[in-house]
Amino acid sequence: MNIIPSILLAFSASLDSLIIGIAYGIKKIRIGLLINFIIALIVTFGTFISMILGAVVSELIPAIITKYIGSILLICIGIWMLFDCTIREKIKIKKENSSKELIESLCYDEIIINDKTADTNGSGNIEIKEAITLALALSINNFALGLSASMSGLSVTITTIFTFLFSILILVIGLKLGNSVLSKIFGKYSPVLSAIIIILMGVFQLI
Numbered sequence: 240m241n242i243i244p245s246i247l248l249a250f251s252a253s254l255d256s257l258i259i260g261i262a263y264g265i266k267k268i269r270i271g272l273l274i275n276f277i278i279a280l281i282v283t284f285g286t287f288i289s290m291i292l293g294a295v296v297s298e299l300i301p302a303i304i305t306k307y308i309g310s311i312l313l314i315c316i317g318i319w320m321l322f323d324c325t326i327r328e329k330i331k332i333k334k335e336n337s338s339k340e341l342i343e344s345l346c347y348d349e350i351i352i353n354d355k356t357a358d359t360n361g362s363g364n365i366e367i368k369e370a371i372t373l374a375l376a377l378s379i380n381n382f383a384l385g386l387s388a389s390m391s392g393l394s395v396t397i398t399t400i401f402t403f404l405f406s407i408l409i410l411v412i413g414l415k416l417g418n419s420v421l422s423k424i425f426g427k428y429s430p431v432l433s434a435i436i437i438i439l440m441g442v443f444q445l446i
Contacts, residue, residue, distance in 0.1 A: 244440055245393050249401035251436040252286065252381045256406055257413040258430065259373070263365070264417015270365045270410065277367065278374040279406035285378025286385045287399045293389025306445075309391030313441030316384055320434035384437065391441070 256278075263270060270278075297305040365373070389395055 242394065242397050244443060245397040246401050247436055248384075248388050248393060248440055249286075249398050249405050250409075251432075251440070252384055252402060253405035253409045254430070254432065255377055255380060256282075256410040257416075259377070260410045260413015260415075261417040262413075264414040266417075268365060270370075270414060274365050274367065274370045275407055275410055277370050278377070278410065279403050281371065281374035282377050282381065282406050283399055283403040285375075286381055286402045287395065289382045289385030290389035290393075290395040290398060293386040294395060296386075297390055305390045306392050309387045309389065310441045310445040312383070312387035313391055314438050314445075315441075316387060317434045317436075317438030317441060320430065320437065324430045324434065388440075 260270075293305075293309065300308075385398075388398060
């Protein structure tokens with residue numbers, strides 16, 4: 240079994256955590272090890288559920304058909320992500336001069352576009368309730384990706400394991416980068432990198 244596609248997909252899916260980590264690092268908001276673990280656990284569980292659903296669909300439809308459907312969906316998701324990156328960048332430019340404030344209800348787009356965080360009480364730390372909200376937002380964002388990846392033939396077990404590992408590691412890296420001059424570079428190009436990886440994954444599974 241070729242585990243490289245599963246590893247690449249898990250890495251790509253976890254790049255959202257890099258952006259989140261950078262946003263929090265810039266604001267000097269801390270995410271403890273336990274909180275990071277909880278976020279990774281929920282995101283991984285969401286990925287697992289979506290991939291199981293994809294596997295169930297694969298049992299009902301001939302494997303060759305689900306492989307093509309899953310691969311094409313991966314390519315479409317990647318293309319949409321590239322298009323979405325362009326939209327986000329335009330919106331972000333328009334909002335550069337707007338005031339920055341803490342959100343009352345978390346939305347993934349609020350973090351990426353409006354530079355807001357899940358630290359709703361302004362404590363400077365992400366607490367359990369806030370971590371769960373953030374993790375659910377990330378899980379929903381990755382749902383379609385996990386579903387189509389499973390249908391394209393990727394291993395549920397391997398992808399789930401590496402999603403968990405990358406989720407923890409990349410969030411920590413994002414926090415570190417948020418405190419450095421590299422934050423703008425990584426924050427700007429990681430969505431594009433993620434989209435390209437997903438498109439290539441879809442193409443690779445079609446071959």
